[in-house]
Each structure stands twice: as structure tokens, then as C-alpha cells.
Amino acid sequence: MRQRRFAWSRSPSRSNRLDPLYLDDKIWKAEQQQKRRLSTNIKSFIKSEPAIVLYLTLWSFYIRLWKIWQPGSVVFDEVHFGGFASKYINTGFFMDVHPPLAKMLIALVAKLAGFDGAFDFKEIGLDYEDANVPYVAIRTFCAVLGALTIPMAYLTMKKTGHSTMSGLLVALMICYENGLITNNRLILLDPILLFFTSATTLTWVNFCDKDKNYKPFNLQWYFWLAMTGLNMGLTASCKWVGLFTIATIGLPTIKRLWDIWGNTDISKLKFMHHFFARSLCLIVLPIAVYMAMFVIHFHSLPNTGEGDSFMSPEFQQSLAGSNSHMSDTPLDIAYGSRVWVRHEGTRGGYLHSHPHEYLTGSGQQQITLYPHKDDNNWWIIEKPRNARRRRPDGPGGIEYVRDGDRIRLVHALSSKRLRSHDEQPPLANDEYHKEVSAHNDEDSRNDRESDWIVDIVAHNENDVDSKYRLRAIHSRFRLRHSTQRCALFSHEKKLPEDWGFGQQEVTCMQNSKLPKTIWYIEANQHSRLGKDVEMVNYNHPNFLAKFLELNKIMWDVNKGLTASHPYDSRPQAWPFLQRGISFWGKDGRHIYLLGNPAVFWSSTFAVVGYILVAFLTVLMEKRGIFDLYNESAARFFITGWCAHYFPFYLMSRQLFLHHYMPALYYAVLLFGSMFDLITIWLTSRKKMMLVIMASYCVIYAYRNFIPITYGEPWSQISCENAKWTRTWDFDCVQ
Structure with a gap:
């Protein structure tokens, strides 16, 4: 029967075209042609670039x-x-x-x-x-x-x-x-x-x-x-x-x-x-x-976390739940002020002392940087007795601390003075590093080792006075020792956990580079400044400031990954x-x-x-x-x-x-x-x-x-x- 269908002429008569057998044969041919096309397409795809991919x-x-x-x-x-x-x-x-x-x-x-x-x-x-x-x-x-x-x-x-x-x-x-x-x-x-x-x-x-x-x-x-x-x-x-x-x-x-x-x-x-x-x-x-x-x-990290300590106080204050949030503080620094002194160069925290002694060097009370808020961070600014006297220039007869002044820093809780001497610090053993400690010399009048000179090195451009006299947050300063020809310094090295509690070492360094000798005052208290005293606080950074700060810190930390590793x-x-x-x-x-x-x-x-x-x-x-x-x-x-x-x-x-x-x-x-x-x-x-x-x-x-x-x-x-x-x-x- 199939052969009979194929034997038909290419131009069948009208009667043949209406024959059911003819229609069935035509459908069969179309199906075969479609299968051949599909087979060809499949073979073509198998060999094509999309198939290889x-x-x-x-x-x-x-x-x-x-x-x-x-x-x-x-x-x-x-x-x-x-x-x-x-x-x-x-x-x-x-x-x-x-x-x-x-x-x-x-x-x-x-x-x-x-x-x-x-x-x-x-x-x-x-x-x-x-x-x-x-x-x-x-x-x-x-x-x-x-x-x-x-x-x-x-x-x-x-x-x-x-x-x-x-x-x-x-x-x-x-x-x-x-x-x-x-x-x-x-x-x-x-x-x-x-x-x-x-x-x-x-x-x-x-x-x-x-x-x-x-x-x-x-x-x-x-x-x-x-x-x-x-x-x-x-x-x-x-x-x-x-x-x-x-x-x-x-x-x-x-x-x-x-x-x-x-x-x-x-x-x-x-x-x-x-x-x-x-x-x-x-x-x-x-x-x-x-x-x-x-x-x-x-946006994903709005809250305080483990990374706070790397960032500036301004950055930290933008994080919810941060303990760095602080209330406004008096802007002017005067003799008799109780202050928190913060290190800018390493962001290691506050100048700190506690009732524990060095196991090396002088054996006197330790001076460190501590990253957290603590009562042991309070220091009182005093004027040495042999320092030059000026007329009171502040409210209530107080005298402001000015650029070039000779000062003493007395630890508020222990009443011991910040000092430096010829002893070598525990970690920085180079000859140009001098130990910094807290001590009470019996002859305090002649204790020149407790005298420091204030050098204001940077200031807030919107606050001209912060260039000439010490002002909270706005003034950046160095503390030069009066006799050792060194500047108060800190680096990332930390004291041993067993006796130094892993806190950051502070030394007095001769010929030191500027960045790691820069300090500023974050908090300030003085009973005679009055109620109308000018107040200051950190500015909240915008996105661009936070972006630039974080990328700079990422660069610094990345560059500092120099420790050896067994498989480096x-x-x-x-x-x-x-x-x-x-x-x-x-x-x-x-x-x-x-x-x-x-x-x-x-x-x-x-x-x-x-x-x-x-x-x-x-x-x-x-x-x-x-x-x-x-x-x-x-x-x-x-x-x-x-x-x-x-x-x-x-x-x-x-x-x-x-x-x-x-x-x-x-x-x-x-x-x-x-x-x-x-x-x-x-x-x-x-x-x-x-x-x-x-x-x-x-x-x-x-x-x-x-x-x-x-x-x-x-x-x-x-x-x-x-x-x-x-x-x-x-x-x-x-």
C-alpha cells in the first residue's frame, strides 16, 4: 500500500487529492521531514559553541x-x-x-x-x-x-x-x-x-x-x-x-x-x-x-562591634551602642583641669596609669595607652612652681594652658606625676627611647623629670584660638620632655599580658617622627570655668569622611601584616x-x-x-x-x-x-x-x-x-x- 502511494504522480488529480490514503501519506512525509530537521538541529547544537559552553x-x-x-x-x-x-x-x-x-x-x-x-x-x-x-x-x-x-x-x-x-x-x-x-x-x-x-x-x-x-x-x-x-x-x-x-x-x-x-x-x-x-x-x-x-x-553595620578600636572617635560616635559617645565638654583647657589625653597617631586610646609597676627599668608605676573609658585615664594639669607666671586670663581667675607652656600631668587617682628618665622602656630598647612612668618624688619642687612642654602642632581652622592655646579636641599637640630632649610617644607594641595586661607601650622618644607623638584632649573638667563656658564635641562624619578614613586604615593595616607564617x-x-x-x-x-x-x-x-x-x-x-x-x-x-x-x-x-x-x-x-x-x-x-x-x-x-x-x-x-x-x-x- 505504501508503495502504491509513492507511485502517484507529482501532480495528482483532484479526485486523488481528496483520497484519504493520499492525505495520510502527506502527513507521514511531513513528520519524517520534521524529524530529519530536528535531528539535524540537535546534531548542529551538539557541535555548536553554546553546547561546548x-x-x-x-x-x-x-x-x-x-x-x-x-x-x-x-x-x-x-x-x-x-x-x-x-x-x-x-x-x-x-x-x-x-x-x-x-x-x-x-x-x-x-x-x-x-x-x-x-x-x-x-x-x-x-x-x-x-x-x-x-x-x-x-x-x-x-x-x-x-x-x-x-x-x-x-x-x-x-x-x-x-x-x-x-x-x-x-x-x-x-x-x-x-x-x-x-x-x-x-x-x-x-x-x-x-x-x-x-x-x-x-x-x-x-x-x-x-x-x-x-x-x-x-x-x-x-x-x-x-x-x-x-x-x-x-x-x-x-x-x-x-x-x-x-x-x-x-x-x-x-x-x-x-x-x-x-x-x-x-x-x-x-x-x-x-x-x-x-x-x-x-x-x-x-x-x-x-x-x-x-x-x-x-548600612549593614550600624552598630558598635569589634572593629571600633581601629576607627577615630568621630567614626565611633556614628555607631549605635558605642561607648565612645560623649557629652559636650568645655573647650578651654586651664591649669587645674581634669582631662583625658588621647593618642592620635595609633588610635590606641587614652594616656593611662594604674597601680602596677614595671618589672624592668625604674620599677615605677606603669604608663600605657588604654582603649576604653576608665577613671584611671584622668590627669590633672598643674603648673610647675618654677614655671613663668602670667596674669589670669580666664573666668574665675583661672589661667589657660598656652602653646609653649611648661606643665605637669598628675594622675588623678594615684596623685603620681608623669615623668621620664634615662631608664630603658620594657619593649623599645633602642637608646633613643626613654621609659615613661608615674612617680612621686619627695622633692617635687626640683623634679624636672616631671616637666613637659606643650607644642601645639595642628588646630581646627575654624577655631583660631586653638592654634595659640590648648583647647579640647581642636588642638593637636606634642609633649616635649624638659630635660631628655624627647617627646611623649606610643607605638602598636603591647606589654606582656601577665604584668602589663596587654596594654600599649608609651615611651619618650628622641628624634621621633611627628605622627606618633600627636595627642589631643578629649574630655575636660574644671570647677571654675562657669556655666556659660564654650562647649565642644566631635563632629559626626558624613559618608565620604567615613569612606576615606576606613580605606586609609585598611591600607595601613594591610601594609602592617608583616608577621611570618609557616606557609607564606x-x-x-x-x-x-x-x-x-x-x-x-x-x-x-x-x-x-x-x-x-x-x-x-x-x-x-x-x-x-x-x-x-x-x-x-x-x-x-x-x-x-x-x-x-x-x-x-x-x-x-x-x-x-x-x-x-x-x-x-x-x-x-x-x-x-x-x-x-x-x-x-x-x-x-x-x-x-x-x-x-x-x-x-x-x-x-x-x-x-x-x-x-x-x-x-x-x-x-x-x-x-x-x-x-x-x-x-x-x-x-x-x-x-x-x-x-x-x-x-x-x-x-x-
Whole structure:
């Protein structure tokens, strides 16, 4: 019957067209044609770029999320970043050296997952499961963002004109990079940072594609330029390493503008359009995004918390519940005033004394800085008997304290005078540091060691009198010792807990730098100042003042992280993977951040290879022979690597292998570019074979270090065999 239908002519008669058999055959043919089209579409999709991106994404999720629930306890810097999530939920202000975006995202996910902020993440090894912490959800969020860098790396390679094989190889190298896997699976800032770094790179290459051949100013051109600026701001809002990403984009932007300026076919008006569009999107927009993150940060932390002590009294007073809130205090300082003297240089607190003696030096009563309000902070300003007398110049016959006056400070509770002498202080043992103590000399009339000279060094511009006479809050002054030629000084070093109670040391320092010898009076009491005396208090800072202050303190604290760590490393060790970081160990299992050696060493080889090829290219061009290699994408990738690597040589702070991860990302992209250069003359089949061989090496290395990547069991023999270099110091005994 079916054959009979097919035997019909192509132009059947009217009677045939009405035949049910004919209609059935027509429907059958349409169905077959639709199936063939569907099959063709499916095959086409399977081989298409969206399908490749989907495969890479799904496989990356598997690699990153495999057994993400282990270990079920706090690991490495989860102590800090999980703890910050807890502080956000509890709305208590804290201080951290990193900008807030990544921490706020972690806190948001934790809150949505049901975390109540009760768990404090205080130390490595604390159990999550007993405390019902939704750590799996938070880790999953970080892992997903880390996994998304892999399809973005592939798309970046494709958008810069590289082959599919090269893009796949780059994606697989990042997918199977053990160090990135370890970092991505934990509650850390690095996966969020790397996500925005790779997003910035991808949006930038998309913009460059639209900007080719000077065809700007359409909607897509503006979209990708604005998206680049947005991602730059988000990257810098995660960690200050994002500033290196901004430099990576900034350098080619400057070069592009220079090229446009040199093109005489482009009018000056059009050049200004290029300049202002880039300035708005790549400078103004990132700054606005960065500042907006701090707006949210301050709004999220309205209450007093552990970070108060880092901040100025003005900042502290803007926090609800802070014990720094004070009532108005009399502005004028006179002899007989009871005062609180505060150190400005370190924000360490108030000049303080208590009935405990030094165990070294003079053995006299201790002088320290104390960060809290306390009755032992009160001092009485007295005039030495041998000091020059003036006529009373204040109400009730009092005499104001003026610039250049010789004064004595008497501790209100113990009646002992602040003094300095030739004894060495407990901690600052340099010869130019002198001990400062509180003591009552029997012959107080001739006790020149208790005399201090007031030097007003700064004042409130709206209060001219504070330049010439000492005034609360408005005057900044030094106290110079009358005989030792030193100035009252304090630094961040703290006395031992057992006898100095961990309070900050105060000395008298000769030839001291100005900042750490600056003091001011915060509170003032005098019974004869009268009721109509002028009062003063701290000004409440606006957002910009708080923003600038916090960023300055973040910079200072970051710069001060110079203490050694058992697993710190310097930049010269990173490209060669000389050592890793021990993250966690328990019950015979270990998590140790160690990169995939196949990825690290091959990407470093690519960097060296590019430098050699670029050098040869310059030599060839100089002789006019030929252009050996002038790939703009490779130049961009090497710029990104340099911008994210070499600045660490300028830092004296504590550094670790994970600081190299953004630079590693660009080095792997560069490897893909160099791979295309080397294999440019090969057929697609041979190129595919090379990719398969390279991928096998990467996966083989990855599988060797699975136990320390995921915290899996490992035999001691296998562990020892996996130490490919002597510098890898993961523990094979426990």
C-alpha cells in the first residue's frame, strides 16, 4: 500500500487529492521531514559553541562541587570570612583589610540559607554540623562562581580569535587546576574575585571586538564598555588585587586612545567622544560602584562591634551602642583641669596609669595607652612652681594652658606625676627611647623629670584660638620632655599580658617622627570655668569622611601584616610552584593548597616563551625581515599576568600562593595563545591529538593530588610518592 502511494504522480488529480490514503501519506512525509530537521538541529547544537559552553559549565560544576560537604569543619581562612558573615548578620561593625563586596555576598547567601550568625568560626577545625551552620550552601555559592570562570575562559579565547581546540585546552587547564579547585570549594574571597576578574576580561575583549576598525558609539559598543567598567568596580570591591585588573584594562585603553589621537582621519571632536566615553565607563563607573559597596557596608553595620578600636572617635560616635559617645565638654583647657589625653597617631586610646609597676627599668608605676573609658585615664594639669607666671586670663581667675607652656600631668587617682628618665622602656630598647612612668618624688619642687612642654602642632581652622592655646579636641599637640630632649610617644607594641595586661607601650622618644607623638584632649573638667563656658564635641562624619578614613586604615593595616607564617611564600616561588599552604588536617585527612604542576609549569613556560618570541619579533622588525608574531590578544594576556604578578614584589606584607591565582588565570590564557602559534601549521586532526595529550597530562597530575584537594584518605606511601619536589611540605605522617 505504501508503495502504491509513492507511485502517484507529482501532480495528482483532484479526485486523488481528496483520497484519504493520499492525505495520510502527506502527513507521514511531513513528520519524517520534521524529524530529519530536528535531528539535524540537535546534531548542529551538539557541535555548536553554546553546547561546548554548556558542557564545560556542567563538568566544571561537577569538579568543583564533588563532596563539597567535606570537611565538615572550619578550614583555613574560613575563620575570617565565615566570621565576617556572622558579623554582618549580627550588624556589629568590624574592620577588615579587604573591600566589602565578596564578604557581603557570602553573608547574603548565609542569611538566605538560614544562618543566624551565632557560630563564630573562631578557629580551624570547629565542627559545622553540630552547630547547624549551612556551610554547604555557602561553599556551593563560592564553588559555582569559581566554576563559571571556566566557560568564561573558553569564550575569552574564542572572542580573541583563537581556535576551538585552544579554547578547550585553556578551559580544561583551569577546570583541573588543583589550587583553584581547593580555593573555589571553601568560604573564601578568591573564587568571587576570580569570577569578576574573568568577567572583566571577557567583557573587555567583547568591547575590543566592537571597537575594531574605529566603528564605535553604537548600542553594543556602549554596552560592553559599560559592562567592563561595572565589572572592574565589582572586582576592586572584592579585593584590592582588583586594582591590578583595572591596570590590565587601563594600559591598553591608554594605548588605544593614543592610536586614535594619531589617526588624522578622526576629528578632534570624535576623539573627545572616545576619551569621555572611556573616562565615564572605565573611571567614573568603577569608582561609583566601589563607593556604592561601602554605602551598603555601612548600612549593614550600624552598630558598635569589634572593629571600633581601629576607627577615630568621630567614626565611633556614628555607631549605635558605642561607648565612645560623649557629652559636650568645655573647650578651654586651664591649669587645674581634669582631662583625658588621647593618642592620635595609633588610635590606641587614652594616656593611662594604674597601680602596677614595671618589672624592668625604674620599677615605677606603669604608663600605657588604654582603649576604653576608665577613671584611671584622668590627669590633672598643674603648673610647675618654677614655671613663668602670667596674669589670669580666664573666668574665675583661672589661667589657660598656652602653646609653649611648661606643665605637669598628675594622675588623678594615684596623685603620681608623669615623668621620664634615662631608664630603658620594657619593649623599645633602642637608646633613643626613654621609659615613661608615674612617680612621686619627695622633692617635687626640683623634679624636672616631671616637666613637659606643650607644642601645639595642628588646630581646627575654624577655631583660631586653638592654634595659640590648648583647647579640647581642636588642638593637636606634642609633649616635649624638659630635660631628655624627647617627646611623649606610643607605638602598636603591647606589654606582656601577665604584668602589663596587654596594654600599649608609651615611651619618650628622641628624634621621633611627628605622627606618633600627636595627642589631643578629649574630655575636660574644671570647677571654675562657669556655666556659660564654650562647649565642644566631635563632629559626626558624613559618608565620604567615613569612606576615606576606613580605606586609609585598611591600607595601613594591610601594609602592617608583616608577621611570618609557616606557609607564606614570596612571588619568585609562585610560577614554579615551590610550595603550597596547609589548610586543614584531621583524622588522617589533609587539605593542602597545591596547584596542578602541569598547569603551573606549562603556563610559566608560555610566559617565558612569549617573552622570547616578542624579543625575536622586535629584532626581526628592526632588520625589516618579517613580523614573527604580533598577536594583540597575547599582548593583553601578558599585560594581565605582569599587572597581577610583579606588584607583589613591592610588598613587604605576608604573602601566600593564593595571591598568584589571578596572574595564573592570565598565564593559562597566554598558554592557549602560544599553543595556537606553535600549532598554526598543523591540521585540525593533529591539533586535536595534541590537545588530547596535553589534557591527559593535566588530568593525570590532577588525579595525583585529589586527596589533598578534596580532603580524601591517602596512604603514606602514595603521599610520599606525590612529593615531586623537595619544597612541597604537605604532611605525609599524620
